[in-house]
Amino acid sequence: MDFSSNKLRSLLSPFFYLIVGFILNAFPWGNSFWIPDFLLVMLSFWVLHNPDKVNFLSAFLLGLLMDIQTSHFLGIHAIIYVSVCFVIIYYQRKLLNATQLGQSLMMLLIFIMSQFVLFLLLYIMGVDTKFSIAYLLIPSLIDTVLWIVFKKYFSSRIPFLHHHQS
Amino acid sequence: MLRSSPALFNQGTPFLKLFFFLLLGSVILFADFKLHATEKIRLVGNNFLLPIQKVLAKPGKLAHESLEYFQTLSSVRTKSESQSKEIENLRLMANQVEALESENTHLKKLLQLQHKSSYKSLAAEIIFNPSNPASQKVIVNRGSADGVKLGMPVSTVDGLMGQVVRVFENSSEVALLQDKDFAIPVLVERNGLRTVLFGIGRAEPLELRFVTNLADLDVGDYLITSGIDGTYPAGIPVAMISKIDRSSESSGATISCKPLAKIDQYQYLNILLYEPNLTTPQPSEVETSRNKSRIKRGN
Numbered sequence: 001m002d003f004s005s006n007k008l009r010s011l012l013s014p015f016f017y018l019i020v021g022f023i024l025n026a027f028p029w030g031n032s033f034w035i036p037d038f039l040l041v042m043l044s045f046w047v048l049h050n051p052d053k054v055n056f057l058s059a060f061l062l063g064l065l066m067d068i069q070t071s072h073f074l075g076i077h078a079i080i081y082v083s084v085c086f087v088i089i090y091y092q093r094k095l096l097n098a099t100q101l102g103q104s105l106m107m108l109l110i111f112i113m114s115q116f117v118l119f120l121l122l123y124i125m126g127v128d129t130k131f132s133i134a135y136l137l138i139p140s141l142i143d144t145v146l147w148i149v150f151k152k153y154f155s156s157r158i159p160f161l162h163h164h165q166s
Numbered sequence: 167m168l169r170s171s172p173a174l175f176n177q178g179t180p181f182l183k184l185f186f187f188l189l190l191g192s193v194i195l196f197a198d199f200k201l202h203a204t205e206k207i208r209l210v211g212n213n214f215l216l217p218i219q220k221v222l223a224k225p226g227k228l229a230h231e232s233l234e235y236f237q238t239l240s241s242v243r244t245k246s247e248s249q250s251k252e253i254e255n256l257r258l259m260a261n262q263v264e265a266l267e268s269e270n271t272h273l274k275k276l277l278q279l280q281h282k283s284s285y286k287s288l289a290a291e292i293i294f295n296p297s298n299p300a301s302q303k304v305i306v307n308r309g310s311a312d313g314v315k316l317g318m319p320v321s322t323v324d325g326l327m328g329q330v331v332r333v334f335e336n337s338s339e340v341a342l343l344q345d346k347d348f349a350i351p352v353l354v355e356r357n358g359l360r361t362v363l364f365g366i367g368r369a370e371p372l373e374l375r376f377v378t379n380l381a382d383l384d385v386g387d388y389l390i391t392s393g394i395d396g397t398y399p400a401g402i403p404v405a406m407i408s409k410i411d412r413s414s415e416s417s418g419a420t421i422s423c424k425p426l427a428k429i430d431q432y433q434y435l436n437i438l439l440y441e442p443n444l445t446t447p448q449p450s451e452v453e454t455s456r457n458k459s460r461i462k463r464g465n
Contacts, residue, residue, distance in 0.1 A: 026219060028226050028294030031368060035297045056183045060191065068211035069219070070296040071303055071332070071339055074204045075195035082187040090179050118299070125199055127300050128346060130367045135299070 014046040014054045018062060026069055033135050036142040039066060040114060043081060044107065045150055047088045048095055059085040073125070080117050084110055100151075107147050111140035212334050216293075219305065223293050227433060285399060285440035288312060290320075292433055293337065302342040302368060304328075308437060309336040317397060319438045325403040325426030326350070326391060327435055340435075343372060343404070343425050352404055353392040357382055360392055363405060363423060372405050374421035379412050381419070389423060399440050 021042030029035045039062060046054035063078030070077075087110055088095065095103055115136045122129050198204040238245065290306040308314050310333050318330045320340045328348070332339040341348060348365035352374075359381060364373050377383065387407045393400025405423035412419045427435075 023218070023222065026215070026222050026294075028219075028223050029297060031295050031297050031302065033299065033368070056180070056187050060187050063191070064194070064207075065211065065215075068208055069215055070298045071305070072296075072298050072300065073195055074198035074207060075191045075193075079188060079191040079195065082184065082191060086180070086184040121195075122300055125195075129299050130370070 014050050015058075017042050018046065018054070018058065022062065022065065022069075025066065034138045034142060036139055036146055037114075038146065040081065040084065040111070041143050041146045041150060044084055044088055044110065045147070045154070047085050048092060049154075051089055051092070055089070056082055056085055073127075076118065076121055079121065080114050083117055084114050087113065100148075104144055104148055108140055108144040111143040111147075112136050115140055208332075209334060212337065216334070216337055219293055220307070230433060285438050287321075287436040287438050288314070290435055290437050292435065299368060300346075302345040302348075302365070303331070303339050304342065305337055305339055306435065306437070307337055309334045309338050311335050313439060314338050314437055315439075315441075319398045319402070319440055320435055321402055321438060322427040322435045324428070325405070326398065327425075327427040329397070330437065338437075343427075344368065344370065350398060350404060351392045351394045352389040354383065355388040355390050355403075356384075359383070360394070363389060371408060371422040371424055374407070374423055375418070377419055377421060379419050383407060383410060383419075383421060385410060388426075399438065 018039065021039035024038035043054065043059055043062060047059070059081035060078045063076075063081040064074065066072070066077040066081075067074045091106070095106055098106060119129065119131055119135070194204065288308060290308040293305045293307055295304045306320075314330055314333055316330060316333055320327045320330060326343065328340045328342040328345070330338050331341040342365070343350070343363075344365045344367065346365060346367045350363045351360070352363045353360045359377075361374050361377050364375055366373050374383075374389075385407050388403060389405045389407070391398040391400055391402045391404055403426050405425045407421060408424040409422040410419055411421070
């Protein structure tokens, strides 16, 4: 395929995939604890690989949009996304230099952290919710599997990823 | 825009940006949680998101409907037989109900009691059920434009389902019975015992509180709304007692209940356009205030 044409390039721009992630999240999945956060996976992917375009501001705004969409307390997803964004930028070199397995494990930790921040915020606010380790682990594991899938999908399609990793 | 140099040459870590956005997020969170001052933002966001949500709900609805279509095809004969029997039974019962109702109104006239406030219902469709560990809600496709108001009860064919907790122009949010701290005054259909039913959170059964160990309750008893608080009309079926745990340590029994309305199976529900008629005689002072202090309303 020819990726040099402008049309394809704009189609492949990070924001297109962020919107896809948001729409995947907005599907009526129901209210089960294991439902993964597609947008978070997309967002962390693009923060890692293209921090010039996708960074704190997009994380914050997308978080607010997610809060309205899930009728959560306004700002809770925004704080989660911003903190994930920060951790990824902070450890960007390490993440990019790690092996595939190492990177996935680090991402698993980051996704667990995102779930933990959610429950921590609810705890601080005094909203009494049921908590269990499975609530942290299972969605994060599914997020990590999605991360690996997206990674495979993008690395075969987008040339500049190889450039970054080499 | 925020970040002009390539990541490789970027100096230092963006602590300042992190701090700024976390602060902004906390301010918004506080404004929403404590002051409820962000409804405008929600309103604007919802206007933008509702069309997307409606489109996204279509495939699931189609799948549900086609599944139902094939299921009914396979069992259509047995179903129609049992249903025609049921209809006959219902006809008989309906005749009795009419007679009873006329008798009831006649007796009420004799006693000079006022009529209970009657209500209409509005059919609505569930758009989706947002994933949210802190609350149990569904979004439905009717809003203030259709006459929905805050606090109106919502039910399915089988029983009470919840209450409208947020109203937009063309959609509204309904908190489900399972929502944490959702409370409904109920009475046991069999013997008229009055209690309060509480929701305790996602994927958990409902709980009947403030009942002593000695109370006359059994597994399989039906609970209906008592209508005491004025929010819910009396006599709507709510739940069935599924488990009773009478421990000797504490004075109160732990009673789990299963809601009769199943949210996963229904695409449609009824919003009861019920506005409590406050001129009807209220229960005695003491009882009302005691119940009111016990009932902590969700939202």
